[in-house]
Amino acid sequence: MGLLDGKVAIITGAGGGIGRAEALLFAREGAKVVVNDVGGARDGSGGSDAMARKVVEEITAEGGVAVPNFDTVATAAGAAGIVKSALDAFGRIDVLVNNAGILRDKTLLKLDEELWDSVIAVHLKGTFLVTQAVVKQMVAQGGGGRVVNTTSVSGMVGNFGQSNYAAAKAGIYGFTRTAAIELQKHRITVNALAPVAKTRMTEDLPMFQAGMESLTPEHIAPAALFLGSDLCGDRTGHVLAVTGSQVFAYKVVQSAGKFKDEGAAWTAQEIADHWDVITKV
Structure with a gap:
């Protein structure tokens, strides 16, 4: 028996890194997975079906069930398309993991409006749009559900050169807290992860250059599984941080x-x- 047997999960940004690790683990635990990824570069430019399709192939090769989706999270139409993919393939949605993101780092004095808007659009607006579209479906189903957002250490404590990214991730924290309060009556839990892992997004940062081999996406995925499964119980509004073998919680004190x-x-x-x-x- 898997922790997600009979469940349908949407994971955005699942074509690589943390999202891919989450999608593979969720499928191994019995979930039918919608693997969403636009297949763009780290800065959000370009696009390709290849990344999402490759993860779906990995899942099906292991005996799991998954479908790809290539819609952007940054528009209402894209969010609706993601939900449609889940309903067309599997008829319902039980778990959402908002993982999609891009990086366009610049110090505050060098940051321009386009760099600000693009990061906010994918991380913060995307989290809002996909969550809203998904929880409307969850409420219509009447069976509760689970939402797992992705914030960041940058959003919790700040980080040099990432005012746009940190602002988006801090916004996701506030969004998570408020959505958790509002959706309790519908038995929908809303929690967040603050992961630190070496991925395509982060591999050139100084902290990942040497001696940090334990900071892998595979260390993050079990925390997402916990928050997306019944093991989480009625816990809601929490930020669970994972840094290699360390797991801890962020709280505003x-x-x-x-x-x-x-x-x-x-x-x-x-x-x-x-x-x-x-x-x-």
């Missing part, structure tokens, strides 16, 4: 703060004077 005895508004000088106490966690 509020400091204890400090009250003024007289209940009056703080002055700027008073905030400066009490900064260490105000910010102590």
